[in-house]
Amino acid sequence: MDFNAGLMPLEAALSQMLSHITPLAASESVPLVQAFGRVTATDVVSPLDVPGFDNSAMDGYAVRLADVQSGAPLPVAGKAFAGQPLQGEWPAGTCIRIMTGAPVPMGCDAVVMQEETEHTDAGVRFTAPVKAGQNIRYRGEDIATGATVFPAGTKLSVAELPVLASLGIPDVNVVRKIRVALFSTGDELQLPGQPLGDGQIYDTNRLAVHLMLEQLGCEVINLGIVRDDPEQLRQTFITADSQADVVISSGGVSVGEADYTKAILEELGEISFWKLAIKPGKPFAFGKLKSSWFCGLPGNPVSAALTFYQLVQPLLAALSGSNAPVFPTRQRVRTTTRLKKTPGRLDFQRGVLSVNAKGEPEVTTTGHQGSHIFSSFSQGNCFIVLERERGNVDAGEWVEVEPFNHLLGGV
Ligand SMILES: Nc1nc2c(c(=O)[nH]1)N[C@H]1C(S)=C(S)[C@@H](COP(=O)(O)OP(=O)(O)OC[C@H]3O[C@@H](n4cnc5c(N)ncnc54)[C@H](O)[C@@H]3O)O[C@H]1N2
Ligand code: MOO
Numbered sequence: 001m002d003f004n005a006g007l008m009p010l011e012a013a014l015s016q017m018l019s020h021i022t023p024l025a026a027s028e029s030v031p032l033v034q035a036f037g038r039v040t041a042t043d044v045v046s047p048l049d050v051p052g053f054d055n056s057a058m059d060g061y062a063v064r065l066a067d068v069q070s071g072a073p074l075p076v077a078g079k080a081f082a083g084q085p086l087q088g089e090w091p092a093g094t095c096i097r098i099m100t101g102a103p104v105p106m107g108c109d110a111v112v113m114q115e116e117t118e119h120t121d122a123g124v125r126f127t128a129p130v131k132a133g134q135n136i137r138y139r140g141e142d143i144a145t146g147a148t149v150f151p152a153g154t155k156l157s158v159a160e161l162p163v164l165a166s167l168g169i170p171d172v173n174v175v176r177k178i179r180v181a182l183f184s185t186g187d188e189l190q191l192p193g194q195p196l197g198d199g200q201i202y203d204t205n206r207l208a209v210h211l212m213l214e215q216l217g218c219e220v221i222n223l224g225i226v227r228d229d230p231e232q233l234r235q236t237f238i239t240a241d242s243q244a245d246v247v248i249s250s251g252g253v254s255v256g257e258a259d260y261t262k263a264i265l266e267e268l269g270e271i272s273f274w275k276l277a278i279k280p281g282k283p284f285a286f287g288k289l290k291s292s293w294f295c296g297l298p299g300n301p302v303s304a305a306l307t308f309y310q311l312v313q314p315l316l317a318a319l320s321g322s323n324a325p326v327f328p329t330r331q332r333v334r335t336t337t338r339l340k341k342t343p344g345r346l347d348f349q350r351g352v353l354s355v356n357a358k359g360e361p362e363v364t365t366t367g368h369q370g371s372h373i374f375s376s377f378s379q380g381n382c383f384i385v386l387e388r389e390r391g392n393v394d395a396g397e398w399v400e401v402e403p404f405n406h407l408l409g410g411v
């Protein structure tokens, strides 16, 4: 019997999920320093030209081309500093001592860097040919007044926020933070710091998901550990639904006798899809509660983190309205080691991507790929993505790899 026959491919699950999602409508204006990682809710339009005035790119001398072309040394008629423009007249047949960032004086055609000049009794002599416009940074050449600097949907990082500062913009309108309620389920779960009872294990998933949510700039409502008790689970889902835009649970989503998550989700809401053709992470439930979206992550820690990463992360990006790519570009490299693979599901194995002595990229497995081996994330730096129908892979074969993004410590 083929247990994998009815499983939904990842791409189909993702597109079904994203087809439901529209970005959160609410936005707020926040100071730039608090806008890191947030997404613009509206286009940002420039109130200024940048640069705001023609200015010098070098320490040197501002000249008129006609004066330089005579070849005669030019006396210095004045000085211009950044923040202190030239005062007074600039007579024909003279030059102006100018510093980097100073406004160029009216009529200036070029700035000559001081290394290309000599001082003579008659004034400054120019030792290299002078071209029109050299070393002048022109008003508006970076950004013009009224231009769209960043469209709505731009994720704001160190690449964007200083641009807004350079435009004198103190606050930016961003999509409000996504509220995500989170809990783990399982009678076996214990908090780190507490002694373990018979058959108990420590709760790994809640911290993994909490940290990834924080990195994504979400407001996290951490509801703790919920026992494998249908009534407690029902109440927790109802509370979570009333507080959050997205509800994330881990565990109890498979077919065991203490796996109540799916049944309760069906009772309180509507499941859009359940079993996926990916490994790990087959039992993953997505759907709608009364007012929030829910994602039921599988209990196995690698499966929980992987499904969060591959499915919930794009969902949250779509809700935030972000138009930034979520995952680094995949690349094809050779595997140095044999990879065990059963046909039927798309595998996300963990590997170490490196460059060999010949300068070629290659990947090596992190070893045991069980869905309980969470340390494979810290040992690896990429997913080795193996096609659904592929079987075992021999050393030397080509495989596709996807470097971890920042959520898993990637660069
Ligand atoms: N008969 C079948 N059994 C299972 C199937 C299946 O298709 N048929 N799928 C397997 C796969 S694949 C996965 S993944 C798991 C998913 O199980 P659940 O989502 O129901 O999760 P649990 O049963 O509650 O736990 C599974 C496993 O993970 C440990 N766990 C749970 N929560 C945490 C946590 N917060 N931190 C650390 N570890 C956790 C739990 O102790 C179990 O060992 O089902 C398979 N079974
Ligand atoms: O999908 Mo399960 O997540 O293989 O362990």
Ligand SMILES: [Mg+2]
Binding pocket: 251, 252, 253, 254, 255, 256, 258, 259, 299
């Ligand atoms: Mg189970």
